[in-house]
Amino acid sequence: MWMFVVAAVLTVLGYWILSRPHSYWIRKGVPQLKPVFIFGDIWPLLFRKLSLPEMTQALYSSGQDLRYIGVYQFLRPVLLLRDLELIKQITVKDFDHFMDHMSVADSHADPLLGKNLAALTGMKWKEMRSTLSPSFTSSKMKYMFSLMSQNAEQFVNYFLQNDKEVIEVEMRDVITKFANDVIANTVFGFECDSLKEPNNEFYAMGKSATDFTNIRTILVFMGYILVPKVLKFFKVKLFSDKINRYFRTIIKENIENREKHGVKRTDMIGLLLEARKNKQNDDENNIIPDTGFATVKESEIGRNQTLRKREITDEDITAQGFVFFIAGFESVSALMCFMSYELGVNQDVQDKLRSEVDATTKQCNGKVTYEALITMKYLDMVVSETLRKWPNAVATDRICTKPYTIEPKTSEEKPLHLDKGTMILLPVYGIHRDPQYYPEPERFDPERFSDENKSKIMPYTFFPFGLGPRNCIASRFALMETKLLFYYILSNFKIIPVEKTQIPIRFNRKSINMAAEKGFWFALQRRG
Secondary structure (H helix, E strand, C coil): CHHHHHHHHHHHHHHHHHHHHHHHHHHCCCCECCCECCCECCHHHHCCCCCHHHHHHHHHHHCCCCCEEEEEECCEEEEEECCHHHHHHHHHHCHHHCCECCCCCCCCCCHHHHCCCCCCCHHHHHHHHHHHHHHHCHHHHHHHHHHHHHHHHHHHHHHHCCCCCEEEEEHHHHHHHHHHHHHHHHHHCCCCCCCCCCCCHHHHHHHHHCCCCCHHHHHHHHHHHHCHHHHHHCCCCCCCHHHHHHHHHHHHHHHHHHHHHCCCCCCHHHHHHHHHCCCCCCCCCCCCCCCCCCCCCCCHHHHCHHHCCCCCCHHHHHHHHHHHHHHHHHHHHHHHHHHHHHHHHCHHHHHHHHHHHHHHHHHCCCCCCHHHHHCCHHHHHHHHHHHHHCCCCCCEEEECCCCEEECCCCCCCCCEEECCCCEEEECHHHHHCCCCCCCCCCCCCHHHHCCCCHHHCCCCCCCCCCCHHHCCCCHHHHHHHHHHHHHHHHHHEEEEECCCCCCCCCECCCCCCCCECCCCEEEEEECC
C-alpha cells in the first residue's frame, strides 16, 4: 500500500513540476493559448498535424487584436509579437536589450556551427559582423556578378543541349544543383557542374547537410531546445563528423594554396582573407545600384571599423564559409523554387517578366550587366512578392540579453517585465500573410511592389531578411543570385506546369523547413 502512495505522490509531484512552466505567462499577466503537457504549443509540428509555416500562422492568428501572446516551445516560454511598433522597439530602438539569437550550438562543442555569424552572441557577434560587412556591399556583389553569371549560363546551357522541346524537371533538384555550384564558385573558390556530375562530393555533402527530414537532425534540434546544457556537455554536433571534416579540409587546403601561391580571387574566401589582413573597405562612396527593394541596410554596428576583429583564424573563415553554404544551398534555393512555382502557375506574370528580360537583353547587346540586371523593375517586383508570400525564414527570434519592461498601451495590459534569457518570436510568415497589411494575401501580385504601391507598404510588415542590426548580412547575395538565374532561364525557356505539378502547393509536414509536399514539378519549354 505504501508503495502505491509513494508512486501516486511522485506522479502528482512530477506532473506539477512539468506543468508549472506552462503557467509562466499567466503569472506574468500575458494572454496565452492552451499548451499541451510537455509539448507546449508546438505539438502540431511534432505530430505532423501542421507544417512550420502553418503552425506559425496559426499561432499568429490566435492572438487577434493583441499586441503579443505567450506561447511555449516545449516547456520554454516564448513571447510572440504581433504589434508593429513593439517589433520596431525590440529589433531597432532597444536592440541592445535583444542582441542575440537562440543558440543551437556551442562554439566549444561545435566550432563549425557555433562560431558562424548567426550563432555568435554579444561582443563576439558585433566584432564579426563589423568584420564581415565590407564583404557584402553592393560593390563586392558587382565583383561576384561575373562568377555567378558563369554558373547561370552553365545552368541554361545544360538544358539547351537537350534535344527535347519540353524538358520536365523537378525544380528543387536542379535549382539546388545550381545553388551548389554558385556557392562552390563564389565562396569556396572552385568550379563544379552538378547537373553534369550529380554525384560530385561537394553536392553530396550539401544534400546531406541540408536534409532537414533526417531523424538525427530533428532530434538534435529538439535536444538544443529541451536540454541544451546536456548536448553541450557531451559535445553533440548538429552535423556529422564526416561533414565537419570535409568542409574543414577543403577550406584549409584552399587557404593554404592561395597563401602559398599568392592566388587572389574575388570570392568569399578571398574577401575574408583580405579582412584578415585588414585591407577591406566599405565602399560607401561608390554609387552602385543596390540589389532591390528587399535589400537590408547595414547598421552602425556593421559599419563601425573600430569593432572589427583583430584576428580572423582559419576556423573563423571555415565557420563563415560553412554557414554561407548552408544558407545558399537551402534558403536561396527555396526562394528560387517558390519563384519558379509562381511564374509557372501565373503565366501572365511570366509573360510580362519575359518581355522585360528581352528588352534588357536588347539594351545590353545580348550580354546582361550587373547594372542592367539590378535596375530591372518588374523582376524586382516579382522577387519581392515571392519573398512576401514565401519568406525564407517563417519566423525569427531574439533573446532578451538584459532585463526589460514592455510598457502597457491598453487598459487590459500591465507592465510586462522580461527576464534575461526570455525568447522573443517574430512571426514573419504570419505578418506577411495578414490581410490587414496585404489584401488577398494568398494571391501572387507583384504590383504590390510597383513604384506606385511600394510606398504604401507599412514599415515592419515586410522583413524576409530580418530586421535591425541583426538582419541577414547576405541579402544582396541572395537577391542577385535569384535574379541572375531567372534572367537566364526566361531568356531561353518558358516555365510551364505539368501533370505532376501540385497546385496549390501543400507543405511537407515531415520537414522542419519550408518545403513542398510533392516537390516543384515543371517543364522548361524552349523558346522559339
